[in-house]
Amino acid sequence: MTDPSDEVVPRPSAANGDVEVVGVSKRFGGVPALSNVTLTIRRGEVHALVGENGAGKSTLGKIISGVYSPDGGEVRVGGESVTFRSPRDAMDRGIVTIAQELAIVPYLNVMENVFLGAEPKKLGFVRRRVMRQRYEELSDRVGFHLPATQMAGTLTTADQQKLEIMRALSRDASTIIMDEPSAALSMHEVYALHGVIRSLAASGTTVILISHFLSEVLDLAGTVSILRDGRLVRNAIAAEETESSLIESMLGRSLGQAFPDKRLSATDAPVILEVDDLVAPGVRGASLSVRAGEIVGIAGLVGSGRSEFAHALYGATRVTGGRISVGGVDVTHHRPHQSLREGIAMIPESRKDQGLLMGRPISENVSLARLGALSHFGIMSPGSERSRVADALEQVRVKMASVRTPVSSLSGGNQQKVLFARTALCEPRVLIADEPTRGVDVGSKRTIYDVLVEQAAAGLAIIVISSELEEVLGLAHRVVVMRDGHFVAELSGEEMTQHAVLEAAFGESATTAS
Amino acid sequence: MTEASGIALEPVDGSASHFTWRRFGGLWRTAGILIPFLIFFITLAIANGQFLTRQNLVVNILYLQTPVLIIAAAGTLVLIAGGLDLSVAATFVLAEDIAAQLALHTNPVVAIVVAIACGALVGLVNGMVVAYLRINALIATLAMAFVVSGIAEVATNNTFYSLFDKPSLGKFATTNFLGAQSAIWITLVVVVLLGMALWRTTFGRYVFAAGGNAEAARLAGVRVSRVRIATFVLSGAAAALAGVISLAQTLTTTPYSNESSLAFTVLAGIVVGGTSIMGGDGSVTRTVIGVLFIALIQNGFDLLQFNSFLIPLVTGVILIMAVSIDVWLRQRRR
Numbered sequence: 041m042t043d044p045s046d047e048v049v050p051r052p053s054a055a056n057g058d059v060e061v062v063g064v065s066k067r068f069g070g071v072p073a074l075s076n077v078t079l080t081i082r083r084g085e086v087h088a089l090v091g092e093n094g095a096g097k098s099t100l101g102k103i104i105s106g107v108y109s110p111d112g113g114e115v116r117v118g119g120e121s122v123t124f125r126s127p128r129d130a131m132d133r134g135i136v137t138i139a140q141e142l143a144i145v146p147y148l149n150v151m152e153n154v155f156l157g158a159e160p161k162k163l164g165f166v167r168r169r170v171m172r173q174r175y176e177e178l179s180d181r182v183g184f185h186l187p188a189t190q191m192a193g194t195l196t197t198a199d200q201q202k203l204e205i206m207r208a209l210s211r212d213a214s215t216i217i218m219d220e221p222s223a224a225l226s227m228h229e230v231y232a233l234h235g236v237i238r239s240l241a242a243s244g245t246t247v248i249l250i251s252h253f254l255s256e257v258l259d260l261a262g263t264v265s266i267l268r269d270g271r272l273v274r275n276a277i278a279a280e281e282t283e284s285s286l287i288e289s290m291l292g293r294s295l296g297q298a299f300p301d302k303r304l305s306a307t308d309a310p311v312i313l314e315v316d317d318l319v320a321p322g323v324r325g326a327s328l329s330v331r332a333g334e335i336v337g338i339a340g341l342v343g344s345g346r347s348e349f350a351h352a353l354y355g356a357t358r359v360t361g362g363r364i365s366v367g368g369v370d371v372t373h374h375r376p377h378q379s380l381r382e383g384i385a386m387i388p389e390s391r392k393d394q395g396l397l398m399g400r401p402i403s404e405n406v407s408l409a410r411l412g413a414l415s416h417f418g419i420m421s422p423g424s425e426r427s428r429v430a431d432a433l434e435q436v437r438v439k440m441a442s443v444r445t446p447v448s449s450l451s452g453g454n455q456q457k458v459l460f461a462r463t464a465l466c467e468p469r470v471l472i473a474d475e476p477t478r479g480v481d482v483g484s485k486r487t488i489y490d491v492l493v494e495q496a497a498a499g500l501a502i503i504v505i506s507s508e509l510e511e512v513l514g515l516a517h518r519v520v521v522m523r524d525g526h527f528v529a530e531l532s533g534e535e536m537t538q539h540a541v542l543e544a545a546f547g548e549s550a551t552t553a554s
Numbered sequence: 555m556t557e558a559s560g561i562a563l564e565p566v567d568g569s570a571s572h573f574t575w576r577r578f579g580g581l582w583r584t585a586g587i588l589i590p591f592l593i594f595f596i597t598l599a600i601a602n603g604q605f606l607t608r609q610n611l612v613v614n615i616l617y618l619q620t621p622v623l624i625i626a627a628a629g630t631l632v633l634i635a636g637g638l639d640l641s642v643a644a645t646f647v648l649a650e651d652i653a654a655q656l657a658l659h660t661n662p663v664v665a666i667v668v669a670i671a672c673g674a675l676v677g678l679v680n681g682m683v684v685a686y687l688r689i690n691a692l693i694a695t696l697a698m699a700f701v702v703s704g705i706a707e708v709a710t711n712n713t714f715y716s717l718f719d720k721p722s723l724g725k726f727a728t729t730n731f732l733g734a735q736s737a738i739w740i741t742l743v744v745v746v747l748l749g750m751a752l753w754r755t756t757f758g759r760y761v762f763a764a765g766g767n768a769e770a771a772r773l774a775g776v777r778v779s780r781v782r783i784a785t786f787v788l789s790g791a792a793a794a795l796a797g798v799i800s801l802a803q804t805l806t807t808t809p810y811s812n813e814s815s816l817a818f819t820v821l822a823g824i825v826v827g828g829t830s831i832m833g834g835d836g837s838v839t840r841t842v843i844g845v846l847f848i849a850l851i852q853n854g855f856d857l858l859q860f861n862s863f864l865i866p867l868v869t870g871v872i873l874i875m876a877v878s879i880d881v882w883l884r885q886r887r888r
Contacts, residue, residue, distance in 0.1 A: 356773055377775035388773050395773070397766040399835055408763055409774040411756040418755050462774065 057083035057214045057246060059104060059135070063113035066099055066270075073099045074270045076113065081248060081263075083214070086241045088249045088257040088278070091267035091290050092481040097250050100267070101217050104248065105137040106130030134214035138204045138221060146193025151175045153192045154207045178210055183239050184232075196343075198229035205236060215246040222256060223479060226342030226507065227545070234260060252479070253508075254283040266290055287482055298486070299514035300493045309333050312367055312501035313384075313470045315353065319361030322348030324525035326362075330470070330501040335492065337516030338505045339541045345525040346505045347389050350472045353503075354386040355379040366470055380409055383469035387459045387476060389505075395459050396447050403429045403443035405458050410465045432461040436491050453484025460491055471495060474505045489515060509538050523547050583828050586879060587843050594850055602857040610853070612734055617803075619849045620727075620741040621646070621796035623842060625816070626823045627748045628785075628792030630841040633824055634752070635785045636765035636833035637684060637691040642793040643816035644702035645676045649797030650807040651706050653723065654715035657801075662723040670794045676702055677790020681783030699817070703810040710807070717805040727802035737799050744792065749838035761785060765833030822869060823848055826876045847872075 059081040066074040074096045081087040089097040102108045104115060106124030114121050117133050124130045127137065144153050151171060152159075160170040172188065179185045186199055186206070195203065201221060208216050218237070222230045237247055237260055251257050257264060258278050266273040266289040273289045313330040322345045330336050338346050351357045353364060355374040364372045371382045379386075388394035396405055406429045407414055414425045429443060436457040440450060447458055456476065463471055473492065477485045492515060496502050506512045512519055519536050521529040521544035529544035531537075598605045605611075625642050632639045649669040656665035676698065683694045717723055727737035752758040760781045763771035768778050801807060827844025829836025848869055855862050 354773070375777075376773055377777060380775045386773065388770075393767075394769050396770060397763055397834065400762060400766060404759060404762070408759065408771070408776070411759055415756045418757060420754050420756060420759070 057118055057134070057244075058116075059215055059246065059248075060116040060119075061100070061104065061113070062116060064100070064103060064110045064115065065112035066096075066103060066108060066110050072270050074103070074110075077267070077270075077272045078113075079265050079272060079275060081215070081246060083246055084241055084244045085262040086237060086247045086249055086260050088251060088261035088264045089267060090251065090254065090257055090264060090286060091273075092483060095267040095290065096270040097267050098219060099270075101137065101219055101248060101250050104130070104215075105135055105217050107137075131211060131213075134212060135217065136208035136211065136213040136215070137217040137219065138201060138208065139219050142197070142200045142204055144192045144195075144200050144203060146191065148192055149189045150186045150192055150195070150203055151188040153203055154178070154210055156207070158211065174210070178206055181243075182206055182209055182236070184236060196229065198225050198233060201225075201233065202236065205240070209245070213245065215248065216240065217248040217250070219250045220252060220479070221249070222251065222253060227509075227542070228341060230256070252481070254286050257286070258283065268292055290482060298489075298510075300486075300490050302515075302517060303333075303493070303497060304517060309499075310367075313353075313503075314365045315362070316364075317362040318349070318352055318359065318364060320348065320352030320359045321357050322525055323352050326522070326525070326527050328520060328527065330503060332469075332499045332501055333496050334518065335496050335502045335504060335516045337512035337519040338503060338522055339509060339512045339519055340522035340545050342507060344522040344545065346522050347474055348525070349522065350386060350389075350474050350503070350505055353379075353470075353472060354384055356386070380466055380468070383467070384472070385409075385463035385466050385468035385470070386472040387456075387463060387474060389474040389478070391452075391455055391459055396455060398448040399446055401444045402433070402438075402440060402447050402450070402458060405447045406432055406443075406461045406465060409462050428465060429461070432465045433458070435464050436460040437487050451481065451484070453480040453487070456480050456488060457484065457491075460488065464495075468500065470501045470503070472503045472505070475507065476504060477506070477508070477511060509541055513538065513541070521545050583883070584837070584840055584843075587826065587828055587840055587847065587876075591843050591847050591850070594847065594854070598850065598854050598857065601854075604857055605853075608733075610857070612738070614856075615846065615849050615853055616738050617735055619845060620737040620803075621800045622816070622820055622823060622849075623741050623845050624744050624792050624796045624799070625789070626820045626841050626845050627745045627838050628789045629820050630824050630827075630829050630836050630838050631748060631752060631761055632691075632785045632789045633829050633831065634765045634833060634836040635761045635782050636768060637782055637785060638695065638821075638831075639677075639680065639786060639789045639793075640692065640695040640817045641676065641680060641698040641702055642789060642796075642820060643813045644699040644706065644810060645673050645790050645793035646797040646800070646816060647808065647810045647813055648676070648702050648706040648709075649673050649794035650801045651710045651715070653798045653801050654717060654807050655710070657717055657723040658715065658720055662726065665723060666726060666798050669798050670791050673794020673797070674787050674791040676794075677787040678783065680790065681786030684786065685779035685782050703814075706810065714809065715807045717801070721805055723798075724802050724805055727799045737803060740795075740799065744795070745838060745842055748788070752838055757781070757784070762834060765835075767834070819848070820845075822873050825880075826873060828876065828880060830880055831877070844876075 061077055061079050064074055064077045065072070077100060089100060091097045099108065103110050106127045106129050109124065116122065122133060145156065148156070154175060155171055160167045160174065175188050182205065184202055186195070186202060192200065192203060205216065222233055225233060237249070240247055249257065249261060258281060261278040264276045264278050264281060264286065266276065266286060268290060309331040311329050312332050315326065315328045318326045326349055328336070338349065340346050348357065352359050355376050355378065359372055362372070363370065366382050366384060369382055371379060371384065374382065392398065403425065407425050411420070414421055414428060433443070438454050438457045438461060440454065447455060450458065476488055476492065480488065492502060492504065504512060504515055513536050518530065518532040519541060520527045521531070521541055523545060528547060531540055629639055629642065649672060652672055653665040653669035656668055680695050680698050683689055683698070684691045727735060729736040731739060752761060760771070760776050763774065763776050764778045764781045772778050823845030824841045825831060825844070826847055827840035829841060851868055852865055855865050
């Protein structure tokens with residue numbers, strides 16, 4: 041298998057690498073996830089699967105890659121019907137998935153990770169020179185170079201993705217499925233990834249792209265398959281589509297405006313949050329003031345210090361210099377529980393790692409930050425908890441069967457709204473929302489935007505951090521751009537353009553980075 | 555009633571079968587341990603006439619299990635909060651020694667209070683080492699087990715005490731009240747209090763949060779370190795209380811070498827009850843059933859005069875089965 045002469049022998053899938061999905065259906069516990077889906081993915085094209093959360097696109101990806109087996113219908117590779125019992129089977133036919141959660145071994149180096157499980161061996165010993173040589177060949181083939189001996193755990197997410205792509209190609213993958221590959225990447229990493237995807241397709245590798253980012257889909261894909269409620273709505277040629285035509289098919293209706301109207305806050309509204317020359321891990325002197333009713337967007341590359349700024353504001357990391365005050369009260373050295381008491385609330389970047397208790401009921405997740413007000417002498421008052429939680433959930437329009445079901449049973453969008461309900465219950469004066477719509481479907485996105493705008497109208501000072509530039513520009517009254525732990529630009533009104541933000545975000549490094 | 559108002563909140567959009575399964579997940583898990591327990595219980599009742607006697611159920615099983623039940627109830631909280639306490643056996647022995655010495659020289663109430671306070675102190679140190687030095691709980695409490703048993707040995711000069719000359723401390727465990735010994739009533743109170751704390755208090759919520767997702771809990775304003783320390787303090791105090799009860803039952807102290815497996819017996823009971831070793835999930839009720847389940851195995855072997863060498867083997871197999879179910883349920887939930 042590791043013998044180089046293998047590469048010369050044409051694999052069965054290489055003869056005609058089309059992947060066909062014929063009448064595939066899949067149910068989970070009686071709920072149909074896919075119903076009779078038929079589509080053809082041509083060899084060497086970038087084929088995108090789009091749809092709202094729960095539309096079935098990831099399920100379809102998992103059926104093609106052997107994670108699930110279909111209840112009905114079949115998958116054909118190169119015209120031949122295949123039955124995959126595991127991802128391993130699919131891999132043998134050249135189909136590899138690069139999942140949202142990357143599978144790297146952090147304490148092995150890049151090269152060892154690429155050849156993991158398929159090391160060139162002799163008498164049980166790894167032949168490092170041969171491995172090195174193959175690694176170099178592979179690097180030339182894929183057109184990017186990662187340092188072979190660096191620990192994989194120290195790579196950025198983008199580079200880890202590249203590592204997985206290399207691993208896939210080292211196993212002669214003819215089809216690579218990418219599930220939300222750009223969700224965790226910064227802007228320039230996304231550009232680099234797009235370059236890689238294009239060159240993969242150009243060299244004859246099929247890429248199945250599952251993505252929420254419609255601009256990315258239109259940019260990269262040749263064909264787009266739109267799914268809704270487990271059914272294929274239509275196949276489309278990407279060049280003939282627009283974002284709104286895709287959204288219309290995904291929702292079965294037109295979305296209307298992507299963002300709510302901006303209601304400008306009164307210029308004489310009191311300043312609620314005042315940050316003066318803040319210094320903290322990752323933040324090197326940042327000043328900002330936010331008035332009641334104002335939404336301020338923070339843009340910048342991943343790693344520019346946006347989330348670090350949010351954490352320092354909220355007291356989740358230690359502030360080493362500067363001053364933070366809320367309504368005139370000094371909160372500089374507060375810790376999260378004290379910040380909440382003074383009216384600062386934060387919705388963290390990753391709802392799964394930093395936000396929710398996945399196995400606990402929805403109600404407990406909502407009330408967690410406000411138990412003091414829902415109890416007497418430390419004993420919970422179930423009645424008031426139930427009604428307050430219900431009010432908060434209604435305010436953010438969460439759809440669910442019962443507040444007692446685990447929060448993990450909700451869709452990504454509703455999970456995110458649970459975090460909004462949690463902060464609503466805290467009645468904050470300052471709300472920091474870090475990536476409020478990451479991994480959220482189109483319908484929930486608009487709801488979240490509406491909630492943010494409503495809360496601003498109710499007099500909150502709001503900070504929105506997002507890697508989606510459109511989101512920052514569409515929501516915020518004012519945008520500050522962060523680079524290297526500083527605010528490097530403040531834009532408002534007419535100056536708020538994608539170009540201006542990008543220019544500030546990249547700064548001088550733009551010329552050297554690309 | 556609470557269920558009904560829960561549903562009334564919002565229009566139901568999920569499929570009914572789906573959410574019912576999840577809704578009754580907790581109940582289902584309790585059944586997962588309760589049903590085998592009952593089957594076993596009934597089998598023993600049929601197989602042996604002595605099983606259902608008061609002597610066997612109340613004395614041989616409940617009364618003798620009181621120390622384990624108390625430690626396991628508190629240990630459940632430690633486990634749910636994401637910790638693990640292997641020092642309970644050493645604390646148990648230390649408390650016996652302290653209580654015995656004090657009971658010989660002062661009055662038994664002082665002996666009981668001081669011994670439990672010392673247990674709480676051991677728990678405090680455990681908690682602070684885990685929370686502030688950020689040492690893995692398994693290693694920290696293992697080290698503390700050595701330290702504490704060492705202290706107990708030095709303090710007692712490696713001699714064992716008997717209270718046969720001053721047996722008044724014995725009343726703490728052996729006083730008869732409504733047909734059961736005081737040790738059983740004390741255990742019942744401790745178990746109910748800990749169960750209620752977990753189920754109905756803010757502290758209980760914080761315990762689940764700290765073990766379920768520490769970072770999320772911290773960002774939601776939970777003081778995770780404090781919560782974890784509190785669970786260790788409870789565990790230490792419970793181990794000491796168990797030691798005092800054991801001393802009161804037998805009126806003699808035991809050497810650490812005889813009790814060193816206690817921490818694992820306790821852990822086995824908790825895990826068989828379905829509390830997750832990974833934290834974030836569990837219940838005191840199920841722990842009680844788990845502990846009694848293991849006690850029933852022992853009792854069954856005794857009554858049926860099976861080879862008692864097989865007890866550890868059977869216990870081990872049941873433990874693996876219980877953990878497999880936990881793993882399986884976790885995968886299901888994702």
